[in-house]
Amino acid sequence: MTPRRLVTLATAVTLLLTLTACGSDAPTREEASQEAHSAAARQASASSAEQISTLLSAVTQASPLRSVATSTRDTCHAGVTNALWPHDDYRLSCSLSDIRYFGADGDILDVVREVDKRAKAAGLIPTTTSAIEDVETYYAANGKTDDGLLLPPPGLSYLVPAHDWTVQVRWTRDVNALINQAVPDLTWPTVFVEADPVDFDTLRSGLLRRSEYLVTVSSGTTYYEVPWPS
Numbered sequence: 001m002t003p004r005r006l007v008t009l010a011t012a013v014t015l016l017l018t019l020t021a022c023g024s025d026a027p028t029r030e031e032a033s034q035e036a037h038s039a040a041a042r043q044a045s046a047s048s049a050e051q052i053s054t055l056l057s058a059v060t061q062a063s064p065l066r067s068v069a070t071s072t073r074d075t076c077h078a079g080v081t082n083a084l085w086p087h088d089d090y091r092l093s094c095s096l097s098d099i100r101y102f103g104a105d106g107d108i109l110d111v112v113r114e115v116d117k118r119a120k121a122a123g124l125i126p127t128t129t130s131a132i133e134d135v136e137t138y139y140a141a142n143g144k145t146d147d148g149l150l151l152p153p154p155g156l157s158y159l160v161p162a163h164d165w166t167v168q169v170r171w172t173r174d175v176n177a178l179i180n181q182a183v184p185d186l187t188w189p190t191v192f193v194e195a196d197p198v199d200f201d202t203l204r205s206g207l208l209r210r211s212e213y214l215v216t217v218s219s220g221t222t223y224y225e226v227p228w229p230s
């Protein structure tokens with residue numbers, strides 16, 4: 001047997017053993033659901049939700065913003081092992097998101113400047129490609145390149161020190177383009193869902209009808225993860 005064939009055979013054996021090991025350790029629906037509902041997972045969820053909520057509240061105290069709705073989502077997924085390669089890095093992964101919706105009027109640049117000021121006061125660090133200076137450049141150019149091509153809509157993005165989170169700020173005048181959010185189904189590999197979606201149809205006929213802009217401020221994180229057994 002040639003050295004090349006030995007290497008190929010060894011690689012194939014290693015891959016087969018890896019897939020077999022992952023497959024044999026794959027959680028059942030009941031096991032994954034129990035872990036997702038465990039005290040450790042729920043405590044991690046509550047702690048992360050509180051931290052994110054406190055942070056977003058600090059950022060959105062900007063006076064031009066009028067709160068109209070909040071949506072939250074908390075989901076857990078079992079690691080998938082039925083693909084040949086690669087499989088998921090986790091046996092169970094849980095994440096949550098928090099989106100705040102606001103109405104705003106007047107000069108949107110003044111509005112987002114105030115939001116940016118609040119975000120920096122809360123200790124957030126602007127990312128290099130979505131800072132307030134990039135937004136100002138966009139509006140100074142009327143949203144177009146020197147060649148007259150339309151630029152993508154701007155937004156603000158911030159890093160949260162000591163966490164793997166980001167905070168995103170977006171805005172639009174086209175509230176009719178918003179689509180109602182569906183609650184995820186509990187279909188495998190999803191084993192846990194808690195969601196509070198927003199009914200945009202109601203908002204359009206109510207609070208948002210009196211606003212020039214819809215502004216969203218959001219964040220989220222993976223708060224609980226179970227690795228494959230080593």
